[in-house]
Amino acid sequence: MMPSEMTHLVTGGAGFIAHTLIRRLLERGDSVLAIDNLSRGSLASLERFSSDPLFSFRQADCADYASLRNEVGDALGTMTLTNVWHLAANSDVPAGVEDPEIDLRDTFLTTFNVLKLMREFAVPNLHFASSSAIYGDLGDRVADEAAGPLEPISNYGAMKLASEAQIRASVESHIQRADIFRFPNVIGTPATHGVILDFVRKLKATPSRLDVLGNGTQRKPYLHVEELVDAMLYIQTVATGRYNVFNIGPKDIGVTVGFIAETVQSRMSNGANICYGAGDRGWVGDVPKFQYSTSRLQSLGWEPRMDSKTAVMRAVNEIIAEQA
Amino acid sequence: MMPSEMTHLVTGGAGFIAHTLIRRLLERGDSVLAIDNLSRGSLASLERFSSDPLFSFRQADCADYASLRNEVGDALGTMTLTNVWHLAANSDVPAGVEDPEIDLRDTFLTTFNVLKLMREFAVPNLHFASSSAIYGDLGDRVADEAAGPLEPISNYGAMKLASEAQIRASVESHIQRADIFRFPNVIGTPATHGVILDFVRKLKATPSRLDVLGNGTQRKPYLHVEELVDAMLYIQTVATGRYNVFNIGPKDIGVTVGFIAETVQSRMSNGANICYGAGDRGWVGDVPKFQYSTSRLQSLGWEPRMDSKTAVMRAVNEIIAEQA
Numbered sequence: 001m002m003p004s005e006m007t008h009l010v011t012g013g014a015g016f017i018a019h020t021l022i023r024r025l026l027e028r029g030d031s032v033l034a035i036d037n038l039s040r041g042s043l044a045s046l047e048r049f050s051s052d053p054l055f056s057f058r059q060a061d062c063a064d065y066a067s068l069r070n071e072v073g074d075a076l077g078t079m080t081l082t083n084v085w086h087l088a089a090n091s092d093v094p095a096g097v098e099d100p101e102i103d104l105r106d107t108f109l110t111t112f113n114v115l116k117l118m119r120e121f122a123v124p125n126l127h128f129a130s131s132s133a134i135y136g137d138l139g140d141r142v143a144d145e146a147a148g149p150l151e152p153i154s155n156y157g158a159m160k161l162a163s164e165a166q167i168r169a170s171v172e173s174h175i176q177r178a179d180i181f182r183f184p185n186v187i188g189t190p191a192t193h194g195v196i197l198d199f200v201r202k203l204k205a206t207p208s209r210l211d212v213l214g215n216g217t218q219r220k221p222y223l224h225v226e227e228l229v230d231a232m233l234y235i236q237t238v239a240t241g242r243y244n245v246f247n248i249g250p251k252d253i254g255v256t257v258g259f260i261a262e263t264v265q266s267r268m269s270n271g272a273n274i275c276y277g278a279g280d281r282g283w284v285g286d287v288p289k290f291q292y293s294t295s296r297l298q299s300l301g302w303e304p305r306m307d308s309k310t311a312v313m314r315a316v317n318e319i320i321a322e323q324a
Numbered sequence: 325m326m327p328s329e330m331t332h333l334v335t336g337g338a339g340f341i342a343h344t345l346i347r348r349l350l351e352r353g354d355s356v357l358a359i360d361n362l363s364r365g366s367l368a369s370l371e372r373f374s375s376d377p378l379f380s381f382r383q384a385d386c387a388d389y390a391s392l393r394n395e396v397g398d399a400l401g402t403m404t405l406t407n408v409w410h411l412a413a414n415s416d417v418p419a420g421v422e423d424p425e426i427d428l429r430d431t432f433l434t435t436f437n438v439l440k441l442m443r444e445f446a447v448p449n450l451h452f453a454s455s456s457a458i459y460g461d462l463g464d465r466v467a468d469e470a471a472g473p474l475e476p477i478s479n480y481g482a483m484k485l486a487s488e489a490q491i492r493a494s495v496e497s498h499i500q501r502a503d504i505f506r507f508p509n510v511i512g513t514p515a516t517h518g519v520i521l522d523f524v525r526k527l528k529a530t531p532s533r534l535d536v537l538g539n540g541t542q543r544k545p546y547l548h549v550e551e552l553v554d555a556m557l558y559i560q561t562v563a564t565g566r567y568n569v570f571n572i573g574p575k576d577i578g579v580t581v582g583f584i585a586e587t588v589q590s591r592m593s594n595g596a597n598i599c600y601g602a603g604d605r606g607w608v609g610d611v612p613k614f615q616y617s618t619s620r621l622q623s624l625g626w627e628p629r630m631d632s633k634t635a636v637m638r639a640v641n642e643i644i645a646e647q648a
Contacts, residue, residue, distance in 0.1 A: 148472025158493040162486030
């Protein structure tokens, strides 16, 4: 295989989504430098890449610019970065509601510093993991990428929107192109957080009972991480604008938390009682139902093969196997 | 006069808009604590209030939380804040494009810390000076408050949008109410920055020649500061929602930079040559034309008495007199 001309920096490189992204980039023959502060991600997930000469890893915290700059500069040597995939962020939304400093630091200042790094290293292309959380609680409205108003109800959503804004302004000054991926709930392995992992862990600890936050009626779309990464790479390859914003998600309206609880229960502990809480929100900043339009991405020529139900059933099996 | 039950914190208290706001709040019989880091504002503008027992001032930097907290806590003593008017921000948009740290610190982290202060001091009501810059370059579209997408093209606009997002999320958790005022170009005295002051200073320095950034065709709406503050106080008094977003501006489509240059020239130095630059943008992040809808504010029952032209002519006279 010819050496690729593309060299990618992946932030949050030891995290859930990075695992699949890095595998796909390496399969393409591209070079990958992964960085992570290892506060939430784990080096174990990167072991499979460690013998690949196209892969390298450095421990660095994107929220600490000096450390970020030094580690990246040192790792690159004479190589030139062509693309940054900025995935580093807080992934614990309720923790960020409790303490706003968490999303300030890990969800926004990481983005700010990545843009600063791109300016210093003259990196042209940014691919950013944004979130449906920027839309806030839309009620019955279906959000497309041009929807307004944007009223995030969690600090996580607020700092993802802040990141998008800073990226947009940077396209006007020093970066050549940015892709903004607005993620739905993404599931699969290696699982680091999320409702399925929570349920699996709870049932392992107490096989007779599964406690659910909220009344189980929250309905959200779920996408499997393999499909998410497929969509990201498709957009990177096919989109041609300087600022490309895409909702990524399944075409269906999603499944309820109750469905997920029942799926995990049926696989792990058929006799367990599922105990629902009150209200249709699991926590402050939780959105009870959510649907957004993915027609822009379909118009670009990509659509998922799995619906939310299929994705949940596959991810439940994968996570149970991983946690066994 | 009975002592008012309202005690207001005004950040950016030594700045342009705060001057008029503080005067109006004191005239209402409310108590005002003004804070400013005095990096751009001047204490001179606050001298007229210094003998008013309802007024106090502390030097503090909102971007430095420890200083902010200590000064405000010390100044309040046993008083309880009911309202915060957060006006502190970078006001030099091109400087913020050159160095993104400026808007990060002065336009966004000030907001973040003000929200943190409100949480610590249990302050219920926030009134925030946002900006039309959050909309970015709309081309021929007329922005109403629900417009999307929001694509700010300056770091200033990005950090105002980030501020709005963090405020919106805080309404979900710890503040009772927030008013978001999306300002147009605001003019009047005491002038600290802006196109009129620039032109007046240039003509004072070189009476024979007035250099204009850009070709003079940029057209924007202008509002006089007296009317802006009137609208802010009207919204504070009349709006009833928990999160109230209002564009504030004149009803007309605005005047060109060329008109402003000619107005200043005719008052100060009738024989001066006006020398236009190239292009329809004065700087990166400048928007060549801009119009937004103020019909939401009109529906609430407020509208301006001056159009952009009248406001510019009045402000030019006031600024020339002030700078004489």
